[in-house]
Amino acid sequence: MRYFYLLGGSALLIGLQSTLFRGLGFVPYSIDVALVVTVYCSATSGFLAGFYCSIAVGLIEDMLTPGALIGMNMEIMGLLFFFVYALSKRMNVLRPLVLSVVVLLLSLCKGFLVFIFGILFVKDPMSLPTTLRFLLPQMLTTSLLSPLLALALSLVDRHRKDHSIRTLR
Amino acid sequence: MHRRNLLLAPILIVVALIVRYRVVLSVVISLLLPLVMMFIQGRTGESGVGGAVALGFFGRIQNAISLVFDASSNIFQEYVALVHTKQENKALREENERLLGEALRAKQVLVENEQLRKLLGLKEKRKDLVFVPAKVIGAEISPFFAVVRVVVKTEGENIEAGMPVIAHTGLVGRIVRASSGFADVMLLTDKKSKVSVEVLGKGILGVAVGTGKPESQKVKLQVSQAEPPIEAGATIITSGHDRVFPRGIEVGYVVQPENRRIVGPFVEYDVVLAANIAGTDTLLVVTKQGD
Numbered sequence: 001m002r003y004f005y006l007l008g009g010s011a012l013l014i015g016l017q018s019t020l021f022r023g024l025g026f027v028p029y030s031i032d033v034a035l036v037v038t039v040y041c042s043a044t045s046g047f048l049a050g051f052y053c054s055i056a057v058g059l060i061e062d063m064l065t066p067g068a069l070i071g072m073n074m075e076i077m078g079l080l081f082f083f084v085y086a087l088s089k090r091m092n093v094l095r096p097l098v099l100s101v102v103v104l105l106l107s108l109c110k111g112f113l114v115f116i117f118g119i120l121f122v123k124d125p126m127s128l129p130t131t132l133r134f135l136l137p138q139m140l141t142t143s144l145l146s147p148l149l150a151l152a153l154s155l156v157d158r159h160r161k162d163h164s165i166r167t168l169r
Numbered sequence: 170m171h172r173r174n175l176l177l178a179p180i181l182i183v184v185a186l187i188v189r190y191r192v193v194l195s196v197v198i199s200l201l202l203p204l205v206m207m208f209i210q211g212r213t214g215e216s217g218v219g220g221a222v223a224l225g226f227f228g229r230i231q232n233a234i235s236l237v238f239d240a241s242s243n244i245f246q247e248y249v250a251l252v253h254t255k256q257e258n259k260a261l262r263e264e265n266e267r268l269l270g271e272a273l274r275a276k277q278v279l280v281e282n283e284q285l286r287k288l289l290g291l292k293e294k295r296k297d298l299v300f301v302p303a304k305v306i307g308a309e310i311s312p313f314f315a316v317v318r319v320v321v322k323t324e325g326e327n328i329e330a331g332m333p334v335i336a337h338t339g340l341v342g343r344i345v346r347a348s349s350g351f352a353d354v355m356l357l358t359d360k361k362s363k364v365s366v367e368v369l370g371k372g373i374l375g376v377a378v379g380t381g382k383p384e385s386q387k388v389k390l391q392v393s394q395a396e397p398p399i400e401a402g403a404t405i406i407t408s409g410h411d412r413v414f415p416r417g418i419e420v421g422y423v424v425q426p427e428n429r430r431i432v433g434p435f436v437e438y439d440v441v442l443a444a445n446i447a448g449t450d451t452l453l454v455v456t457k458q459g460d
Contacts, residue, residue, distance in 0.1 A: 015234050018307040018318070048192060055199050064231065066307055066318035066353040069210055071203030078200050121211035126360065126381060 003053050005156045010037045010057050013149075014064045032142040034061040035106055036149045038077045042084035043093050044157065054081040069121060076113045080106055094154075096147035103146040107139035108132075228306070228351025232320045235306040281451075290337075298415055299457035303334065303352070305450050317354050317446060321347075321454055328352055331413060333455040339419035339443030340364070340407060341452055352454070356446060357388050357420070365411035366390065366420050369404040373397070377405065377420055377440060386442050390423065391435040399423050405440050415458045419443045 013033045038054040045053060058077030062070045084102065087093055093102050115131045126134070187194060307318040321328050328347040334354045335341055342356040355362055360381035367374050375392035390405060403423040409416030421440040430437045 011230070012234075015231050015307075018231060048195075051196060052199070055203075058203075063226075064307075069207055071206035071210070075200065075203040075207070078203070117207060121207040122361075130381070 002156055003049065003056075006037060006041070006053060006153065007056055007060060009153070009156070010034065011060045011064065014061055018064055018066070029137050029141045031145050031149065032103075032107065032110070032138055033149065034058055034073055034077055035080070035103060035110065035142060036146045037153065038081055039084050039093060039099065039102060039106065039146070040150050040153045042081050043088040047085065050085060051078065051081050054078055069117070072114065072117050072121075075117070076110055079113065080109060083109070094150055099146050099150055100143045104139060104143040107135065107142055111135045111139070225349035225351055228318060228320065228349070231307045231318060232351070235304075235320075295415070295417075297458065298455050300453040301328070301456055303354075303452045303454050305446070305452065306351075317356065319352050319354055319452060319454075321350050321352055328454060328456070333414045333418070335418055335453050335455065336444040336446070336449045336451075338445070338449075339421065340414065341444050341446055341449075343413060344454065354452070357442060358382060358386070362388070363411075364414055364420065365408045366405050367408040368392075368399055368423075369406050371397075371399070371403065373399065374408055374410070375405075375435075386445055386447075387424075388421065388440050388442060390438040390440045391432065392438070394431065394434060394436050396436070398429075399426055399438055401426050415455060 010033050013031075017030045017033070034057045037057045041050040041053040041057075044050075054077040055074055058074035059070075061073040061077075065073075084093060084106065087102065091098060093099060111132045112128070114135075115126070115128045118126060118131070301321055303319040303321040305317050306320050319334075328344065328350070330344050330347055332344045332347075333340065334343060340357060342354045342359070342362060344352045345355045346353040357364065357377065357379055358381070359379045362377075362379035364377040365374070366377045373392055373396045375390050375396075377388045377390055380387055380389055390399075392399070401423060405420040405423065407414040407416055407418045407420060421442040423438050424441050425439055428439060
């Protein structure tokens with residue numbers, strides 16, 4: 001049920017952004033919801049459940065994003081999960097400042113991965129500087145707003161008695 | 170009996186290995202699957218049955234969100250109007266706001282009517298083409314593709330990838346994915362977009378190529394170096410040579426021809442698009458083109 005809420009909420013947020021930000025003209029400043037959900041899942045879930053949740057949220061982002069290369073976000077979130085999962089064993093990645101820095105770093109990694117997948121699977125890919133320049137507003141917005149989004153996601157776990165979940169404190 | 174055991178042994182070993190390494194295997198398969206999906210999509214340009222089903226499903230969700238957004242923005246406008254009425258003379262203000270609101274709504278209706286009238290005019294003018302209306306419900310939020318998602322009032326027409334999409338002001342793009350009344354439209358600004366065009370009245374043929382910068386509302390016009398220079402403001406229309414877009418649809422206007430560049434065997438001009446998708450909600454999909 002927890003993952004149903006997490007994935008449903010993510011789908012709603014991504015869908016809202018895709019529809020509303022066009023109307024409001026904020027398209028370049030959208031939040032990478034899937035990335036924050038991946039970080040949240042890797043810090044609060046077991047290995048397999050977190051991994052599948054990350055893959056699923058990547059797939060949802062692919063499906064809800066018009067024109068996206070289906071599978072790209074799925075793969076990226078799956079790969080980034082390993083990194084954050086390992087990191088979350090050493091520190092609490094959900095602390096606001098740490099979360100912002102981690103999300104910024106992961107956004108950069110995502111930019112590189114998008115560039116690599118672009119070369120491999122898209123006929124006419126963008127250059128790396130162009131990819132990163134295009135991603136910069138989204139990176140900064142996601143990094144700044146990730147603590148708030150993680151706080152919203154932690155509402156899903158507010159009734160859990162399991163103390164292994166480290167929420168924002 | 171002994172022979173049967175010998176045959177079963179390798180199968181049992183494989184099953185035992187699968188059970189033992191099931192976690193690793195499931196992770197590896199989960200990571201390989203998207204790579205295969207991207208590979209297939211990259212080669213064929215289509216997302217397959219899964220993509221079509223997903224587009225139909227998620228398109229409905231986005232359409233619902235779009236409808237809720239429209240309704241809530243109306244409620245918000247009403248709320249703002251009500252808050253203002255409390256600050257001044259209540260009755261007069263209410264009346265004033267109501268009238269203002271009505272005037273604004275009338276203006277919105279007028280603009281919408283104007284757009285629809287122009288679309289209808291286009292429909293009347295181009296009897297060689299069969300159109301179906303479409304409404305924009307979402308836009309790509311990452312910067313890699315210039316694509317919008319539309320809900321199409323199909324009227325029994327079959328919507329397919331490759332069909333041109335136009336607004337009352339000009340060409341918008343083409344459908345790249347379609348399913349159950351929903352479609353993703355690749356805009357002219359997308360880096361992958363290429364349209365055969367000509368300069369109106371000059372007979373100069375060329376190709377309009379996407380810049381990959383949707384916010385700039387510009388495309389690049391590539392013409393042969395042998396062609397004479399093109400003047401500022403020259404109108405660019407589709408030539409129909411690519412057999413995708415019908416001939417004679419307005420694409421845009423040449424701007425700052427002094428900034429033209431030589432790219433390989435071509436001269437490249439900047440073209441501002443005639444149709445601005447940011448301010449357009451209703452589009453037309455060309456489902457059939459006359460010979």
